[in-house]
Amino acid sequence: DAKTTQPTSMDCAEGRAANLPCNHSTxxxxxxxxxxxxxxxxxxxxxxxxxxxxxxxxxASLIITEDRKSSTLILPxxxxxxxxxxxxxxxxxxxxxxxxxxxxxxxVTP
Amino acid sequence: GAGVSQTPSNKVTEKGKYVELxxxxxxxxxALYWYRQSLGQGPEFLIYFQGTGAADDSxxxxxxxxxVRPEGSVSTLKIQRxxxxxxxxxxxxxxxxxxxxxxxxxxxxxxxxxx
Numbered sequence: 001d002a003k004t005t006q007p008t009s010m011d012c013a014e015g016r017a018a019n020l021p022c023n024h025s026t027x028x029x030x031x032x033x034x035x036x037x038x039x040x041x042x043x044x045x046x047x048x049x050x051x052x053x054x055x056x057x058x059x060a061s062l063i064i065t066e067d068r069k070s071s072t073l074i075l076p077x078x079x080x081x082x083x084x085x086x087x088x089x090x091x092x093x094x095x096x097x098x099x100x101x102x103x104x105x106x107x108v109t110p
Numbered sequence: 111g112a113g114v115s116q117t118p119s120n121k122v123t124e125k126g127k128y129v130e131l132x133x134x135x136x137x138x139x140x141a142l143y144w145y146r147q148s149l150g151q152g153p154e155f156l157i158y159f160q161g162t163g164a165a166d167d168s169x170x171x172x173x174x175x176x177x178v179r180p181e182g183s184v185s186t187l188k189i190q191r192x193x194x195x196x197x198x199x200x201x202x203x204x205x206x207x208x209x210x211x212x213x214x215x216x217x218x219x220x221x222x223x224x225x
Contacts, residue, residue, distance in 0.1 A: 032211060043114070043201050043216030044153060087152055096143065096208055097166065100152030 002027040002090035009105040012082075018075040020104050022088030025069040032091040033064060034098065035073045037084040044087065044100070047073065078108045112136070114217035116202050122223045123192055131187040131220045133202030139215075141208030142185050144177055145201040147219070153201050159185060160208050192224045 005023040012018040024033060035047040048055055048062045050071070055062045061074040075082055087103040115134040123129050135142050140161055145153035155169040159179045167177070174192075179185040189196055199221050203214040 041218075043203070043218050044214075045216070046213045049211065049213075085152075091210055096141065096158050096205075096210070096212075096214075097155040097169065098145075098153070098214065099155070102150075102152055 002031055004088045004090050004101055006086075006088050006101065006104045008102070009107070011107050011109060012075075012078045014080060014108055014110050015077055018078040018082065018106060018108070020073040020075075020086050020088075020106065021070065022073070023070045024088070024090040027068055027090045029068075033062065033068075033071050034089040034091060035060070035062065036087045036089065036098070036100070037082075038087070038103070039081075039084040047086075049091075078106075080108050080110065082106065083108045114202055114204055114215055116200075116217040116220050118220060119218065120221045120223075122225065124225050125192060125194060127192050127224075129189050129192055129222065131189075131200050131222070133185045133187070133204075133217060135183060135185070135202070135204030136215055137183075139204035139206055140182070141205045141212065142179060143203040143205075143214060144185070144187050145203065147199045147201055149198075156187075158208070165208075189222075192222075194224045197222055197224045 034049040036044040038044045050062045064071045085103040087100045117132045142159040144156040147153040158166040162182045174190045177187045199219040201219045203216045205212040
């Protein structure tokens with residue numbers, strides 16, 4: 001698995017964009033970048049994934065640098081319900097054993 | 111539709127006892143996963159089922175842990191001779207086919223406390 005590095009915690013004001021960085025400098029060419037989040041006392045929730053192109057869905061956008069060594073998850077208009085731990089995962093070679101790490105604890109404030 | 115469900119939501123047991131944790135995956139999902147999450151840590155992979163068979167059990171910490179999925183749907187995680195260090199949230203997830211880009215859908219977890 002490629003190792004990922006994320007800040008331990010971040011704050012964001014409600015209504016503003018939340019930009020969550022992730023470093024995965026050792027990612028291999030066929031490894032995807034996944035983002036999951038975990039709201040307190042719930043199971044993790046899939047957000048988005050990508051290989052090398054930027055991706056957008058109804059929840060977020062994923063920007064992957066051209067060299068694929070880092071990425072940024074963007075929540076365009078953060079709400080209080082987006083307060084959660086966000087995990088950046090560089091897909092394991094197995095394709096199924098997600099390696100979550102410790103993630104970034106995002107606090108969205110009023 | 112219904113998501114992944116896990117029972118019980120909380121389980122308190124005494125050291126040395128046997129426990130069973132149940133997971134009901136999303137209907138039609140062939141792949142099922144168990145993870146364990148200790149306080150302040152991210153989930154850690156335990157075992158992966160493809161259908162009825164355990165395709166990868168490399169994450170099980172020792173032989174006290176065992177999981178089954180006899181009919182390819184419901185799965186049970188079994189822990190023998192529980193230890194205080196087994197206290198954690200046990201998460202189950204399922205996905206449609208188990209491939210590398212297949213989204214895993216997680217249940218709410220079972221919080222196990224070993225006294």
